[in-house]
Every structure is written in structure tokens, then in C-alpha cells.
Amino acid sequence: MQHNHQQADQQQADQQQEQPDQNQEQHPFVYIFVGRRTFYLLSLNDILRLRKICRWLRELFRALQLRQRLSHSLCTQAGLRRTASGQQLLTFDEQQMGVSDLLAALCVTEEGGWREMSEAVELAGQCGRCQLPVRLTATDLHRYPNKTAYLADPRVLAHLKMVGPHIDFGNGVTFQLFHHGNTLRAIKDQEGFELTIDPPLPPNHPYQQHRQQHDPPVRNRITFVLALGWHMSLSRPRDYSSVSSYVKSIVIDHFRGTHQINFTRRTIDRNVDNNRLDTIVIQSPHTPVEGCTTTASYRCTDGFRRRRLILTDAGHPFVAWIYIMEASFHNFVHAWVCTTEPAVSGVGDAFKDRFPQTTRLARVVLGAIISAILFDR
Structure with a gap:
């Protein structure tokens, strides 16, 4: 979650961090964390704070340790594995990531649950629209410039921005989201494909009564039929109960139209x-x-x-x-x-x-x- 023009410099710095002076004496505090379960009890904010204190603390959390932490988080976070088979639904291209990208991956994994988007991803996998597990790359993480921007969006919408390009409908069309100022479009960057996140609904509307802040309702007109492909419905918009419900509905609509x-x-x-x-x-x-x-x-x-x-x-x-x-x-x-x-x-x-x-x-x-x-x- 950093600007692309900073990535090369940061990766070089990460590599230098991975090669500490072999003659440097390690602080005794190192042994509290390295190779112990205590490392996994630290929150991500704890890790970020410790890295800022001084160099020897920063070196406790080099790429190797962060990859271990990420692997542990992926195995233990609720919703990232299928209940029945235990197969992983989401992973990262962590071997190609430096320290800054690994910290971003930890943020994405540990800041809030993945249950809603994991259900959508599994359904897309059933329907042949993505390979499981979905493997997020540094490019996916860079859809947000920093942690603050990532946390500012509803969590499931943030997940969709990263996962969406991996849901492939064929013919070069994915579930990608496109920004134009305050306008958000899905699937195609064309007029008529706009999404309204958290649309104004009357107080007695069931989706307003059951609204979830991290997974709010969605309104749009996007539909798919085989004869027309992806297009804007001229009849009436749909209100979906949530972002995740919208994703699952669109996946089923496309599947129904092509099978x-x-x-x-x-x-x-x-x-x-x-x-x-x-x-x-x-x-x-x-x-x-x-x-x-x-x-x-x-x-x-x-x-x-x-x-x-x-x-x-x-x-x-x-x-x-x-x-x-x-x-x-x-x-x-x-x-x-x-x-x-x-x-x-x-x-x-x-x-x-x-x-x-x-x-x-x-x-x-x-x-x-x-x-x-x-x-x-």
C-alpha cells in the first residue's frame, strides 16, 4: 500500500535490511520473539510501533519473520479456508514481496475478517470464474496508497478492489472497479456501470434496517444476458443487501447466462x-x-x-x-x-x-x- 514510484527504492532498502552485519551483537530482547509463539501474539500495530523505535527492533521483523507471520495469519484467520475441505481461499505472492509489501499484506489479512468476501470468492471459484486460492500480488495491494486509505473504505469494498481483478468473466472482462473522482464503476469503465455504495434508503427498508457498516448495501443497473453481454438494465435498478451480496449475485447472473x-x-x-x-x-x-x-x-x-x-x-x-x-x-x-x-x-x-x-x-x-x-x- 504505497505509491508505485516508491516501490523500487523500498525493495532495495528491504534487501539491505535482510543482510545485517553478521558481527553485530543481537540484543537479548530478540530471544523473546524469534522462534516463539509470543511473536504471533503481537498485534500489527505493535509490530509497526516496535519497528519505529530503533534498528535492532526493526530487524526482529525482517521479511523472513514477516512471511512467517503472514503464513500463520492466513492459516488462522476466520473465513480464509473452506470449512469442508480446509483449502486456502486467499494467499499472497509473498516470495516476491519486500518488507513494506509484507506489512501491507499483514494489514489486509489481520485488519477485520474476510468471511464475506471469502464466500464470494468461493462461489466465483465454483462457477469457474477464478482459480483458488486467489493469489494477491503487490500490484493488488497498491490499489491503496497507505493503511489509512485502506481502512477508510468499508472493509468488504476494500477487499473487492483487490480481489475483483482475479474474478475473470472472460473476453478480458473482470470484476475490476474503476474510480472517476467520486464515481465508482464496476466490470466496465463505461456509463451505466456505476455503483452507488450505501445508497439512500428509507428507514423502513429492510436493507437499511440490517445495514452493516463494513458491508453496506449497493445499488446499480448492471446485468448480463448472453445475447447482449454486460449491459445496463433499462427497467429498474437493483438494491443489493451488501457489497458481498452484490458480488455473489453478479457471479450467479453471469453463470446462469452462460450455462x-x-x-x-x-x-x-x-x-x-x-x-x-x-x-x-x-x-x-x-x-x-x-x-x-x-x-x-x-x-x-x-x-x-x-x-x-x-x-x-x-x-x-x-x-x-x-x-x-x-x-x-x-x-x-x-x-x-x-x-x-x-x-x-x-x-x-x-x-x-x-x-x-x-x-x-x-x-x-x-x-x-x-x-x-x-x-x-
């Missing part, structure tokens, strides 16, 4: 089974849903809430999700189960027989009563 999707659909009383579907729709969009790997929520200006419940993770050979949308008539919702699971042949036309794995995953989320309505009639 054959099989689905089954029903209109169901939202109060069935002790208000099960109603609860999923009206609860906080940040509330996890049992049986789902992640969720994404948005609402158009028609006022009807939509929620996608992702059923699969990167360990599945297909992608499946439930899509629930409030209906225009009272007390009902529309429910879809969508999948790219290869169809079983020779078993008839019933969705539950042709796509048994998806059906099994959906039943866990929907429960027996709603599943019977959706699959067994």
Missing part, C-alpha cells in the same frame, strides 16, 4: 410449515440459512425481495441454488430450484428423479412439507 440451467418452480404459500419461506425472505439478509454455503439478496424498485440460497460448494461437480421471490399476490412466494447437475437418463421427467443430488440438497433447506409441494406433486 444450461435446469429448474423446477412452484408458487407456494409463504406461511406453510410454520412460516418457513416467509422467515427466509424477511429475516436479516446476513443471517445464514442452514444447509446453504452462502446466500445473496436483492430487491428491485417493485419492492419484492429476492433471495438466492446456494446449495453447493467447490467440492461439488455442479452448481445448484434455490431462488425465492415475493409474489405480487398476498401471502405467496415463487420458489425455483436451479442446477447444472447432469440429468440422470431413463428415469422419467420428474425433477427429483433426473436431478437427485440437487433435490437431496434442497430438501435439507426446505424441509419435508415444502419439499413435498415442490418435488412430489
Whole structure:
């Protein structure tokens, strides 16, 4: 997180730091930290303060030690590994980084959690839009000039600015963000691709009531259909419950537009089974849903809430999700189960027989009563 024109000079200084005088006597305080767990108990601010005190303290935290600290942080920070397989979702090109870049990487890793963006990254990996783990480089870190600028943005937006270029939609299009003064655009640097972060919402709007400062709502008109590609929707903007929900929604929209999707659909009383579907729709969009790997929520200006419940993770050979949308008539919702699971042949036309794995995953989320309505009639 420093200006690019300073990078070469800083890297040279970092290399010089890595070659201390072999005859220099080490201060006894060194042995409190080197090779001990105490090193990992220091906060990043502690490390920065100690480095400023004097040279021998600064040499406790050379590139070698900072790489060890970064490796430890990546292994222990919540959200940076898949729960099921333990595979790393995010890493750094740390062998190509000097001290200043490694300190920036530690800041990015340790200042706030990565759960929200990690879920988006894992979904993008499922959909074939990025390689896991995402490997951040010094160039990604330099999207912010310093720690103060990085911390000034909502945390998940800051993560997206670094991770977005690694989410590749093909044909040279990534999830890159573009700045033009106070204007922020996503995916394409063109009119119509503007994002409004934390748009003005009425006090009774569900996304205002459940607003999270580190992951605020987003408004935009970007959409994707195969015939038109990426374009601005002329109908109405969408309000997404959060930055992370916006990323996941866009990834699914692109995936749906570029793959054959099989689905089954029903209109169901939202109060069935002790208000099960109603609860999923009206609860906080940040509330996890049992049986789902992640969720994404948005609402158009028609006022009807939509929620996608992702059923699969990167360990599945297909992608499946439930899509629930409030209906225009009272007390009902529309429910879809969508999948790219290869169809079983020779078993008839019933969705539950042709796509048994998806059906099994959906039943866990929907429960027996709603599943019977959706699959067994």
C-alpha cells in the first residue's frame, strides 16, 4: 500500500535490511520473539510501533519473520479456508514481496475478517470464474496508497478492489472497479456501470434496517444476458443487501447466462410449515440459512425481495441454488430450484428423479412439507 514510484527504492532498502552485519551483537530482547509463539501474539500495530523505535527492533521483523507471520495469519484467520475441505481461499505472492509489501499484506489479512468476501470468492471459484486460492500480488495491494486509505473504505469494498481483478468473466472482462473522482464503476469503465455504495434508503427498508457498516448495501443497473453481454438494465435498478451480496449475485447472473440451467418452480404459500419461506425472505439478509454455503439478496424498485440460497460448494461437480421471490399476490412466494447437475437418463421427467443430488440438497433447506409441494406433486 504505497505509491508505485516508491516501490523500487523500498525493495532495495528491504534487501539491505535482510543482510545485517553478521558481527553485530543481537540484543537479548530478540530471544523473546524469534522462534516463539509470543511473536504471533503481537498485534500489527505493535509490530509497526516496535519497528519505529530503533534498528535492532526493526530487524526482529525482517521479511523472513514477516512471511512467517503472514503464513500463520492466513492459516488462522476466520473465513480464509473452506470449512469442508480446509483449502486456502486467499494467499499472497509473498516470495516476491519486500518488507513494506509484507506489512501491507499483514494489514489486509489481520485488519477485520474476510468471511464475506471469502464466500464470494468461493462461489466465483465454483462457477469457474477464478482459480483458488486467489493469489494477491503487490500490484493488488497498491490499489491503496497507505493503511489509512485502506481502512477508510468499508472493509468488504476494500477487499473487492483487490480481489475483483482475479474474478475473470472472460473476453478480458473482470470484476475490476474503476474510480472517476467520486464515481465508482464496476466490470466496465463505461456509463451505466456505476455503483452507488450505501445508497439512500428509507428507514423502513429492510436493507437499511440490517445495514452493516463494513458491508453496506449497493445499488446499480448492471446485468448480463448472453445475447447482449454486460449491459445496463433499462427497467429498474437493483438494491443489493451488501457489497458481498452484490458480488455473489453478479457471479450467479453471469453463470446462469452462460450455462444450461435446469429448474423446477412452484408458487407456494409463504406461511406453510410454520412460516418457513416467509422467515427466509424477511429475516436479516446476513443471517445464514442452514444447509446453504452462502446466500445473496436483492430487491428491485417493485419492492419484492429476492433471495438466492446456494446449495453447493467447490467440492461439488455442479452448481445448484434455490431462488425465492415475493409474489405480487398476498401471502405467496415463487420458489425455483436451479442446477447444472447432469440429468440422470431413463428415469422419467420428474425433477427429483433426473436431478437427485440437487433435490437431496434442497430438501435439507426446505424441509419435508415444502419439499413435498415442490418435488412430489
